[in-house]
Amino acid sequence: MTREQQTTTAALQALERLGAQQASAQAHTSRKTEFNLENGQFTLLRTTLDHSLALQAFVDQRRGTVSGNSFEPEAIAAAARDCFAAARDGQSDPAWELAREGGGSFDTGAFTLDRELLFNRTQEMLDAIKAEYPKVVLESVSAQHVAREGSYLNSHGVAYDSRAGSYGVFLMFSGHEGGKSSSFNHSSFECADLSRPFLDQGSLRQNLADAQKQIHTQPTKGKFEGTVVFTPDCLGSMLYELVSNYAADSVLLDGTSLWKDALGTQVADPRLTLSFKPLDPRMVSAERYTQEGFLSRDYDLIERGVLKQFMLSAYAANKTGHSRAPNTSHAIIVAPGQTALKDILSTIDKGLLVSRYSGGASGAGGEFSGVAKNSFLIENGQLGPAVSETMISGNLAGMLNSIRGISRETMEDGSSSLPWLAVDGITISGK
Amino acid sequence: MIPDIISSLHGSFKPGAHSELRAQRSLARRVVLLGGNLVGNTRQDSQGVSARVYSNGVYGFASAADLSQDAARKALDTASQNALFLDDKVRPGKGALPQIAHGSLPRQADFNDVEQKRYLDFTQALDSYISGKYPGLASRTVVATADSMEKQLLTSDGYAAHTLAPRSYVYVILNAVTDKGMPVEVFRSFGGRGSFDTVFTDPAALYGEVDRLYEHLMNKREGTFAKAGVATCILSGELSGILAHEAVGHTVEADLVLGGSVAGPMLGQMVASPLVSMTDFAHTAFDQTAPLPVYVDDEGVLAEDAELIRNGKLVGFMLNRELGRHYNMRPQGNARAFAFNDEPLIRMRNTAIHPGPNKLQDMIAGTEEGYYLMYTNNGQADTTGEFMFGVTLGYEIKNGKLGQAIFDTTISGVAFDMLKTVDMVSDQVTWASSGFCGKKQPMPVGVGGPELRCQVMIGGR
Numbered sequence: 001m002t003r004e005q006q007t008t009t010a011a012l013q014a015l016e017r018l019g020a021q022q023a024s025a026q027a028h029t030s031r032k033t034e035f036n037l038e039n040g041q042f043t044l045l046r047t048t049l050d051h052s053l054a055l056q057a058f059v060d061q062r063r064g065t066v067s068g069n070s071f072e073p074e075a076i077a078a079a080a081r082d083c084f085a086a087a088r089d090g091q092s093d094p095a096w097e098l099a100r101e102g103g104g105s106f107d108t109g110a111f112t113l114d115r116e117l118l119f120n121r122t123q124e125m126l127d128a129i130k131a132e133y134p135k136v137v138l139e140s141v142s143a144q145h146v147a148r149e150g151s152y153l154n155s156h157g158v159a160y161d162s163r164a165g166s167y168g169v170f171l172m173f174s175g176h177e178g179g180k181s182s183s184f185n186h187s188s189f190e191c192a193d194l195s196r197p198f199l200d201q202g203s204l205r206q207n208l209a210d211a212q213k214q215i216h217t218q219p220t221k222g223k224f225e226g227t228v229v230f231t232p233d234c235l236g237s238m239l240y241e242l243v244s245n246y247a248a249d250s251v252l253l254d255g256t257s258l259w260k261d262a263l264g265t266q267v268a269d270p271r272l273t274l275s276f277k278p279l280d281p282r283m284v285s286a287e288r289y290t291q292e293g294f295l296s297r298d299y300d301l302i303e304r305g306v307l308k309q310f311m312l313s314a315y316a317a318n319k320t321g322h323s324r325a326p327n328t329s330h331a332i333i334v335a336p337g338q339t340a341l342k343d344i345l346s347t348i349d350k351g352l353l354v355s356r357y358s359g360g361a362s363g364a365g366g367e368f369s370g371v372a373k374n375s376f377l378i379e380n381g382q383l384g385p386a387v388s389e390t391m392i393s394g395n396l397a398g399m400l401n402s403i404r405g406i407s408r409e410t411m412e413d414g415s416s417s418l419p420w421l422a423v424d425g426i427t428i429s430g431k
Numbered sequence: 432m433i434p435d436i437i438s439s440l441h442g443s444f445k446p447g448a449h450s451e452l453r454a455q456r457s458l459a460r461r462v463v464l465l466g467g468n469l470v471g472n473t474r475q476d477s478q479g480v481s482a483r484v485y486s487n488g489v490y491g492f493a494s495a496a497d498l499s500q501d502a503a504r505k506a507l508d509t510a511s512q513n514a515l516f517l518d519d520k521v522r523p524g525k526g527a528l529p530q531i532a533h534g535s536l537p538r539q540a541d542f543n544d545v546e547q548k549r550y551l552d553f554t555q556a557l558d559s560y561i562s563g564k565y566p567g568l569a570s571r572t573v574v575a576t577a578d579s580m581e582k583q584l585l586t587s588d589g590y591a592a593h594t595l596a597p598r599s600y601v602y603v604i605l606n607a608v609t610d611k612g613m614p615v616e617v618f619r620s621f622g623g624r625g626s627f628d629t630v631f632t633d634p635a636a637l638y639g640e641v642d643r644l645y646e647h648l649m650n651k652r653e654g655t656f657a658k659a660g661v662a663t664c665i666l667s668g669e670l671s672g673i674l675a676h677e678a679v680g681h682t683v684e685a686d687l688v689l690g691g692s693v694a695g696p697m698l699g700q701m702v703a704s705p706l707v708s709m710t711d712f713a714h715t716a717f718d719q720t721a722p723l724p725v726y727v728d729d730e731g732v733l734a735e736d737a738e739l740i741r742n743g744k745l746v747g748f749m750l751n752r753e754l755g756r757h758y759n760m761r762p763q764g765n766a767r768a769f770a771f772n773d774e775p776l777i778r779m780r781n782t783a784i785h786p787g788p789n790k791l792q793d794m795i796a797g798t799e800e801g802y803y804l805m806y807t808n809n810g811q812a813d814t815t816g817e818f819m820f821g822v823t824l825g826y827e828i829k830n831g832k833l834g835q836a837i838f839d840t841t842i843s844g845v846a847f848d849m850l851k852t853v854d855m856v857s858d859q860v861t862w863a864s865s866g867f868c869g870k871k872q873p874m875p876v877g878v879g880g881p882e883l884r885c886q887v888m889i890g891g892r
Binding site (some may be wrong): 035036038039042043044045046047048049050051057063064065066067068069071077082083085086087089091093119137139140142164172176179181182183184189223249250253254255256258263315319335358359360362363364365367369370371373388389391426429431 | 465466468469470472473474475476477478480481488489490491492493494495496497509514516520521523546547551555569570571606613614615616660661668686687689691696753772774796807808809810811813814815817819820821822823832836838839840841843844845871873874889890891
């Protein structure tokens, strides 16, 4: 038995002894090794050894949850007591559910760290950035390896074991020249091994090159309706905002989702297919089982424009009468289109290429307005100068029905695969 | 309280190497009632020990999820090895850090970590009030939350301290639908420093606040879209506090200055209207205890106020020990870590714009056309000083009077340009402290300010 298995077994027994009619326990150990850099210089080597223990108990369908980070017997016993008390004092709800079937053992990614090679790959990336992107200042960089071991056990006999390892790199940077600077931008990716240079992965090269072009900007003049092309990095954040507004637990439970009655109907342009696929081989150490104990499977949220599935937990599914989402990962994939990005750009009279969106959380209606950061003007089919002090506004749901084009090129960063997406009818305003 | 496992370990520090040992326990409690359904009922505890060791310009750090002397010694040993590995690889050759004052602070008092039932009972009472009085709401959410951060710190050459910082909040979110079927929402947080039982003694004390929030929701239900473009706006204290934190504060954190933030070359220059002064307060602000007081930071530096803008002139940065040496300035206690396994970063504490001479009602009366922007749900800024804040509640101003409410919108601008347009500053400071600042790690921070009248770009139609 692993230490994680011993911990979940002890915790489950403790909860059942206290009187929990149903219960689950999850235990994880993670070892992280991380190089940190500031201003392009190594500043810190950090190694952490962490545990996590998450318990869930049901008493007469009343639910309590606790989490802690100790595997010591007295800590497990205390967590079980707290969890049982929280459930006992809670509110009965028949919608709560634990998985009754499932189970498995998973081993993904690179569990063993190669610290020397991680340092060398990071140094190689710094040297290459200095040579190839001399106007870029690296404000902060982290390069890390995380190894995780886990165990899940519930009172219906569902058991999972997992072992996963991955490398991850995050950069925050800006372009500088003659006292002027671009807005900061960032790039990150996850990878299962160190076989490829870091600079060749994710959006690094694109965003570093763009940072140099974004040092000198022009404010956008006036207000107009135009076409916005979202880069894969920016598209990911817009789509997470969108699905949170229309397809997640909270908005379906409280009935504020504009899509609450739209299942099976056309909510987007027929060219759009949006999926969550943790089992896709391009996803690095993605989810294999859910917090509720269900085996993770890939699914389409929107298939050819039709809403096929909400992102619901088992609880919210039982509450609303819809089906549970087959996974709870963020492994988002948008199917590529047929058209090259340059051909999409060539059709746009006036608009923006937006690499980063800085906006407030959109309201329940999906209205959004925010600043187009790290962005370029598009005029007469050509990319123009970088812009500053430019806002974009529109409606998230409306956007999906105003798609001008989806690029055939995609960007993969280990946790998503996304194309460039062009949307008409966005309000663009400047000074 | 966490056991004292580190105060006797001074002898474990290697001579000449600046070293820190920190034992920490963090708690979070949360209850969420969504439409009367208990969808969140959880308690989180995490604890452990960490060590950081400095060697010639680089640090080694190590942590373990274990509150024991053995774990502390092992973390110190691993941190030393990590520092040596990095020093050997990059050879920065910066030598030892400058000396700082040393001493110790007395242990802080424990707090009452109330049982989960207290949060459940409070939220259920408040939810019952809302559902009984306002049955026409599209939805309602009531959240009770509390967290605390307890740290025991031992450093080789700075201050030793035991600190404990509990805070407690209740959030109320109300939703309605406009005649055209568009959902609208208002949101408010209540609470502050202290354990839940001392901050919230009676749900009825919040009923008046809920009633006011409902009035705003009904106004917003009949609202209008703001007109996109540059407008005269009066920012509430909540928004000016976010402005102070996001758009100015981050640009004067020394690590971001080093990374090329806009503020670096502007030290000593006018960056705002002479009406604007701004300070990152350590523990006492405007003669009162600050919302989230910090007495010593996680590098063992005794905390003092960091003056940032004085009458419009940029006068200071926020520092850690390493960058204090780089900029030849005195560190003032801004190096803070969130969890036991996090390293200290330069963070704000209680950042506020100082009050001015004007009354809010005079500011509104003196505005022919514009907006009074009251509540925000988030803010972002970058190192150029360009900022964006989400506005979740605001009203038009027409001919010196408040008009229609506006739907959710966003304001944006460049901080050091926008602050030069400030022409009125109210005499009341409003603080907010329920949020977390995000900068690699989360961190509880206080933000505050008076109402400001300024020119700012507003999103809309």
